[in-house]
Structure formats: C-alpha cells, structure tokens
Amino acid sequence: MTVVRRKTAGRKAAASTAGRPAAKPAKERILDAGEQLFARNGFYGVSVRDITEAAGVDVALVSYHFGGKRELFAAVFRRRAEMLNPERLALLEEVRRSALPGVPALEDIVNAFTYPMLERSARGGAGWKSYFALVAQVNNSPEWGPVLMTEHFDPLVERFIAVLREALPGCDAREVYWGYQFLTGALTLTFAETGRIDKLSGGLCRSSDLDSVHQRLARYVAAGFRALCTAAAPAPHGARSKTRRSALRKIPRRPP
Amino acid sequence: MTVVRRKTAGRKAAASTAGRPAAKPAKERILDAGEQLFARNGFYGVSVRDITEAAGVDVALVSYHFGGKRELFAAVFRRRAEMLNPERLALLEEVRRSALPGVPALEDIVNAFTYPMLERSARGGAGWKSYFALVAQVNNSPEWGPVLMTEHFDPLVERFIAVLREALPGCDAREVYWGYQFLTGALTLTFAETGRIDKLSGGLCRSSDLDSVHQRLARYVAAGFRALCTAAAPAPHGARSKTRRSALRKIPRRPP
DNA sequence: ATCTTGATTCAACGGACGTTGAATATTTTT
DNA sequence: AAAAATATTCAACGTCCGTTGAATCAAGAT
Numbered sequence A, B: 001m002t003v004v005r006r007k008t009a010g011r012k013a014a015a016s017t018a019g020r021p022a023a024k025p026a027k028e029r030i031l032d033a034g035e036q037l038f039a040r041n042g043f044y045g046v047s048v049r050d051i052t053e054a055a056g057v058d059v060a061l062v063s064y065h066f067g068g069k070r071e072l073f074a075a076v077f078r079r080r081a082e083m084l085n086p087e088r089l090a091l092l093e094e095v096r097r098s099a100l101p102g103v104p105a106l107e108d109i110v111n112a113f114t115y116p117m118l119e120r121s122a123r124g125g126a127g128w129k130s131y132f133a134l135v136a137q138v139n140n141s142p143e144w145g146p147v148l149m150t151e152h153f154d155p156l157v158e159r160f161i162a163v164l165r166e167a168l169p170g171c172d173a174r175e176v177y178w179g180y181q182f183l184t185g186a187l188t189l190t191f192a193e194t195g196r197i198d199k200l201s202g203g204l205c206r207s208s209d210l211d212s213v214h215q216r217l218a219r220y221v222a223a224g225f226r227a228l229c230t231a232a233a234p235a236p237h238g239a240r241s242k243t244r245r246s247a248l249r250k251i252p253r254r255p256p
Numbered sequence C: 001a002t003c004t005t006g007a008t009t010c011a012a013c014g015g016a017c018g019t020t021g022a023a024t025a026t027t028t029t030t
Numbered sequence D: 001a002a003a004a005a006t007a008t009t010c011a012a013c014g015t016c017c018g019t020t021g022a023a024t025c026a027a028g029a030t
Helices: A006-018 A026-041 A048-055 A060-066 A069-098 A106-123 A126-139 A145-167 A173-192 A196-200 A210-230 A241-245 B006-018 B026-041 B048-055 B060-066 B069-098 B106-123 B126-139 B145-167 B173-192 B196-200 B210-230
Strands: none
Touching: A026 A048, A026 A060, A026 A069, A026 A126, A048 A060, A048 A069, A060 A069, A069 A106, A069 A126, A069 A145, A106 A126, A106 A145, A106 A173, A106 A210, A126 A145, A126 A173, A145 A173, A145 B196, A173 A210, A173 B173, A173 B196, A173 B210, A196 B145, A196 B173, A210 B173, A210 B210, B026 B048, B026 B060, B026 B069, B026 B126, B048 B060, B048 B069, B060 B069, B069 B106, B069 B126, B069 B145, B106 B126, B106 B145, B106 B173, B106 B210, B126 B145, B126 B173, B145 B173, B173 B210
8 A cells, every 4th residue: 555666766766877787778688687697507597586686677577578588598699699600700701711712721710710709708798708608508508509509500610611621621521520529619618617727727727718728729629620631531440550449448338 | 094005006016027117226216317317407407306206206215315406416426427537547547557668649648538438428328328418517517517527527637637748748737738628628518419510510420429539539639739739838929920810800899 | 023224105395486467657659 | 748559567376396204114133
C-alpha cells in the first residue's frame, strides 16, 4: 500500500548522475555482465539472476531482450565474433596479397590468424579478455563447441586453411588440418589464462603476458607445420622409426 | 501402510541376475556415471540426481560416499590421474635412461608425455575417453584448472620440463615453459573430441582418430620447441623482422 | 543369537532456478 | 497532445537443486 518506490527513483538518479556503468542501454549491459560471468563459470555455472544483478537490471529483461538464457549465451558469443572476424579475414588477405606473386611466409599467415585476437585480449579491455576466455571454454566443450565455433568461426578457418595450403605446396591436406587443430588448441588454452604457467615457471612466465605468446606462437606453429609436411608422404608405416618406436611400450588393456 | 516394497526386491533381482552394470559397487558406479556426465556438461551442467539415476543408485549416496557434489567431482578427477601419471613418469625416465649418456630426442620426450594418454583415450575404454574430455574442460576452466590440474599434474609436468631442458641445452627456460603450454593446449583440445576437425576437413580427418594425433603431435611440438630455442636469444626486439613486422597493423583501441 | 557397523532407502527441507504475465514507465510516432 | 510502441518492474509460478536425518537392510563380529 504505502510502499515507496525507492528502487525506480534511485536507479534513475544513479543512472543519470552517479555511476558510469549505467550509461549503456540495458541490453548491452546484460551482454557485458553475461560475458564476464559465463567466461568465469560457464553456461550452467551462472544464473540469470547473477547476470542481471551484475548488470543492475531486472531479471525479466533477459527473457524480454534475448528470449532466454541460452539465446543470451549465443548472443554473447556472436557479438564480438562479428567485430573480430572480418578484420582477421582482411588481414589474412592483406598478408596474401602483399606476398604476391609468391606465397606468404607461414609465420605471417599464422599471425594474421592469431594477432587480432592476442592484441585485443591484451589491450582491448576487460570485455575482450573475458570473451576470449569464454571462447577457450566453448572450444573445448563437447556441448557448445560444435555448435558455436562452427557457426561463427568456420568460414574464416576454411579460408585460413586454404591460404596455408597455398603456402605448403605438395603437403597432404590432412597434415594441414591437424596442424590447424594443434594451433587452435594452443591458442585457446592461452586465452583461458588459468595462471598455471605462472605457477609452473615460478613466476618466470605469466599467463596474461600475451605479447610473449605473440612473439612465440607463430614461430612455434610454423615450424610444426613444416615438420608435418616434410615428413614421409602418406606412407603410414615404416621409416623414421626413431620418433615412433624407440622407447614406447604397449599399455595393457583394462581387465574386463 | 500397505505399500509393497517393489523397488528393493526389483533392484536386487536385477542386480544379481539380469543386468551387467550392477556388478560394481555403488561408489564406483557413481564415479563412472559422474565421469561420463561431467565430461559432457561440466560440473554445473550435471545434477546429483542425473548422476545417481545414471548409476542406478539413490541420490543420497553421493553425500554419503563422497561428502558432496564438489568432492565427487574432485574424486572423479583424481581417480584416473593416480592410475595414469606414475606410468607416464616411468616412461619418461625410461626414455631418458635409454638415451644415456646422451639426451633423448625431443620427439621421444613429448611422446612419453602424450602417448599414455592418447593410447588410453583410443583403446582404454569409454571411461578413459570421458575422463580425458573432462581434463580438456578442466584445463581450460579458470575455476577448476588452477586447482585440479595443479594438484594432480604439476609434479609430473615439472619433471617433464626438466628433461626437456636437458634436451635443449642453452635454451632459455621461458621458451620451454611456453612450448609446454602450447603442447598441453594442443593435446587437451584433441581430447575434447568436439568433432570440429571432422566438419572442417569434410571427413578427411576424424577427432576420434587419436592414432593420427599420435603420429603427428610429437613431431609438430618438437619442431616448435626447436624453433623457439634457435630463435634469437633473449633479445626482445630486432632481427627476424620478417616474422613479426611484415603485414601487421595496429588495432585501434576501443572508444572509451 | 545378538550386537555392531557400514550401506542403502525414503521423504522431506529450504532455497535457487528460468520463465511468465500483468502492470507500469518511458520513448517514439502520429 | 494523444496514441502507439517499446522498455522496465514486480510478483509469482512450478520445477529442480544439493543435502539431511531417520529408518531399513546386509553382513561380519562377538
């Protein structure tokens, strides 16, 4: 009956005068809060109420603006992919064009793939950092990976692999696909920034030091591609026994 | 009052005669079911009831045997780590010993690290496959990775890195740590088996084909290590501009 | 045979979950 | 200024959540 409407008035005042964060529209603030929280605890580890409280909006707005929690998750994932990937594609084409009539160096191709991500994760703001941590989890999730990664990244990846194959003439396509798989695994774990390398190295390396990654990943991966492609052609067995046979022994099967 | 105890009698009969799965003790069946479900949907994506229903036991047994859901998750993670890592360590030492008085090939060191996992994921049974998919998610999770990976894998990893450094004399320690980081990222994404490489390659490569990974990963990673370590010594800038400078442009900062 | 201990079942708890519909407020269009 | 469209608030819904305590069962020890 005599309840005073503190909330509404208070929110309005805070939005127009006091706090910075209330400047953005609610829909965007939900995306920001969801991005941060989903990156930390995954889809099921975050409730709609967690997100709306962090965003300072009402719970019902998630269903209103996005249709539901799952759709919000997809929208979070889509938002920055659409900002990022056109630029990565343009950079890749630029690398390719500037190497004509030859083919670009493998390092440059890999860099075109990784640099826009590493650069934004390092200096693009907290939102981008959260986003890439989220990508790391999605990429390794059997539930979300096949859906979201395929939908938003595969067109770019296909073009990237095509350019890689140009730069690796005569190399079996399978080697390139596996080489890409190893690259994306290394890249996404980097974005997870779990701090594990910090502990392992006793502080010598830091997860957050993406410049160190930028200086090393392309070289590492390019060498890996070359090693895969200079290996014996599709001869499944024989030769090169040193790397495969030397000290390996069979693992016994589990007892039934 | 007159309720008939169908459940108990039925379960007992099924356990002793009809079904295979009831042969194991309840505690182990909970671990098995949790392993499978956690691997698919993560910690928060699976309820205690999901697990106990899959295991065919009462809900209360999770709290009774493990103390709670979180402790069950940790127990699932610990169980196979304790089977696996002593063997990986023994294999590493065997590789090292059999190379004396020299140092082992990088490929053999990496293989000692990866082969026991790849072999079990390929031929160790469904439980092992689930387990490594779970490891892939944990390794990329900012919430669980630092806790569980550090606790159960770091002693092994430290020894592994020490041997790597023996095999890379004169190489800066940071290069080895980063090289390991890229390796574990590539390895764990492989275990996630999201099927993404299958779609990308049009069926040419299969996520589940861990033998293909075994044939390629050690070569790829060893070449990567060598590339990191033969690069210009800790000279942070200069030289080698081709790999770093050529076609890269600055990414503009976000508007404030 | 009785006692003891550990394993399992059952029912229930308070709370958090995602979503909804009606009511209200705000902005845009006419 | 009125009307329409959009945005936000509030309260509540039914459901599922993890955990608990008391009761029952199954064996082994005394």
